[in-house]
Amino acid sequence: MGGHRSPHQARDFFVSFPQLFYDQSVVYNVATMAIESDLDLMLRVRDGDSASFETLLRRYRLPLVSYFRRMVRDQGLAEDLAQEVFLRVYKSRERYQPEARFTTWLYRIATNLALNAIRDRKDEVSDTASDDYDGPPALERFVDPQPTVEQRLMQGDRERLIRQAVEALPENQRAAVILHKYQEVDYRQIAKILRVSESAVKSLLFRAYEMLRVRLEPLLREGRI
Amino acid sequence: MKCLETEKLISYAYRLTDEPAASEVRAHLGECPRCREILEQYGRLDAVLDEWKAAKPTPGFDARVRQAVEAQQARLEAQGFWGWEWARGLAVASLGVLIIAGVVWFTQSHFWVFNSSRAATRQPAQARGPQTPAQVAKLQSPTVTAQAGVRPAQAAPELKLAGVALNDDKDAQALEDYDLAANFDLLSELPKGEPRVAN
Numbered sequence: 001m002g003g004h005r006s007p008h009q010a011r012d013f014f015v016s017f018p019q020l021f022y023d024q025s026v027v028y029n030v031a032t033m034a035i036e037s038d039l040d041l042m043l044r045v046r047d048g049d050s051a052s053f054e055t056l057l058r059r060y061r062l063p064l065v066s067y068f069r070r071m072v073r074d075q076g077l078a079e080d081l082a083q084e085v086f087l088r089v090y091k092s093r094e095r096y097q098p099e100a101r102f103t104t105w106l107y108r109i110a111t112n113l114a115l116n117a118i119r120d121r122k123d124e125v126s127d128t129a130s131d132d133y134d135g136p137p138a139l140e141r142f143v144d145p146q147p148t149v150e151q152r153l154m155q156g157d158r159e160r161l162i163r164q165a166v167e168a169l170p171e172n173q174r175a176a177v178i179l180h181k182y183q184e185v186d187y188r189q190i191a192k193i194l195r196v197s198e199s200a201v202k203s204l205l206f207r208a209y210e211m212l213r214v215r216l217e218p219l220l221r222e223g224r225i
Numbered sequence: 226m227k228c229l230e231t232e233k234l235i236s237y238a239y240r241l242t243d244e245p246a247a248s249e250v251r252a253h254l255g256e257c258p259r260c261r262e263i264l265e266q267y268g269r270l271d272a273v274l275d276e277w278k279a280a281k282p283t284p285g286f287d288a289r290v291r292q293a294v295e296a297q298q299a300r301l302e303a304q305g306f307w308g309w310e311w312a313r314g315l316a317v318a319s320l321g322v323l324i325i326a327g328v329v330w331f332t333q334s335h336f337w338v339f340n341s342s343r344a345a346t347r348q349p350a351q352a353r354g355p356q357t358p359a360q361v362a363k364l365q366s367p368t369v370t371a372q373a374g375v376r377p378a379q380a381a382p383e384l385k386l387a388g389v390a391l392n393d394d395k396d397a398q399a400l401e402d403y404d405l406a407a408n409f410d411l412l413s414e415l416p417k418g419e420p421r422v423a424n
Contacts, residue, residue: 057290065286066279079286086290087297155276162277180239181274187241202241206232209239213270220269 038102046093053093057086063183064110070166070178071114072121081113100192107185107193111175118171158219165215173208176201229253229260238267 036055044052064085068078088109096105166174172194179185179193187205191198213220229250236242237250254261 053294054291057287061282061286061290062279065282069280070277075280075283078280079282079289082282082286083290083293087293090294091297158273159277162274166274166277181271182277182279202236205239205241206235209235209267209270210231212274213266216270216273219273220266 039098042089042093042096042102043098045090046096053090056089060106061086064106067107067110067178067183068114070163070182071175072117073163073167077117081110081117084113085110101189103185104189104192107179107183107189108195111179111193115171115175161219162216165212168215169208169211172196173204173211176204177208177212180205226257228257228263231263234260234263235267238264238271 036052038056038059041052041056045056061082064082065078068081069075072078072081085106089106166177169177175194176190179190180187185193187201188198191201194201194204196204233242233246233250237247242250254264
């Protein structure tokens, strides 16, 4: 290994850039981001500028929906929760104080909602009502050492295994790893979002990544990169 | 060569460490194939996790959010000053009145009880009479009665306190308080042979 290549850099090699952006509006949002900061937009929303709220909506709808989708799995619930975040942002616009980053505030609202939804769902029914019911636990099949199992794996199976491995993490670890890995939020900011110390976030991430490495070892062995 | 702790490698792999620690890891990796292998695993894990694609919002999402925000705004405008703010103010005021009323009631009732108990303790001992069988027995004993300075229900014609006659109403009045009489040890400590009560 001729020099360190971090996982994020490695990802840049193997994941093509356009995959990070899903439609034209996101590309438009990236351009907008360079012009107006979240803070400026939010201060204008506070003053009653609905166009700025619209910009924030376009900028954060994809990150929020994908965050909730990974946290709670169900697409409908994810969109409901994302909508609730925007409603709360709008409702509390007059009380908004730019003490922390806008995204810290946004993800704090989102994380609280997501964790509450996860707890509520635990008390409710099983996952069978979900529109993408997984069938029997794929991870169990996956740890089966029979060679035919790997041959049966398709991309959907791999994605399902990853999702199951992340969903099997304790709530706080799950939130931390999704924020860190998929939302690309810095661990210091995650500490503020989860209201824990930075060392506690590091500890959450160590345990989460180590557990994921163990659970997803069959996928790692496949050497798909 | 001793391998690095897993935490250090994870910190390095996921950029959870500061530069001095990262330099230390880099230096170690140059010499330790085992740690390089572990680091590669975390690199592969990162790539595998990327296979979990993000979900996109459905086409009507923005419209639904706008609609919800507008509905919320309309609701707030309809409520205005006479809406929730007024109701909230009324609730706070009502709570305040209830608390004050509760405090007044509590104070009054306890003040009445306090006064009643004080009035009861100020009643002459003869009027109240003995309260317990032990007190009755105590009062029936002539010496104790004299020492306690309490007149029994049928008062003796003459009371003596340390040899001094207590016929005077003024003297008797001073001993009427039952509590004082019950705590008579203080008087017994006075030198004998001298009048305890001045005429």
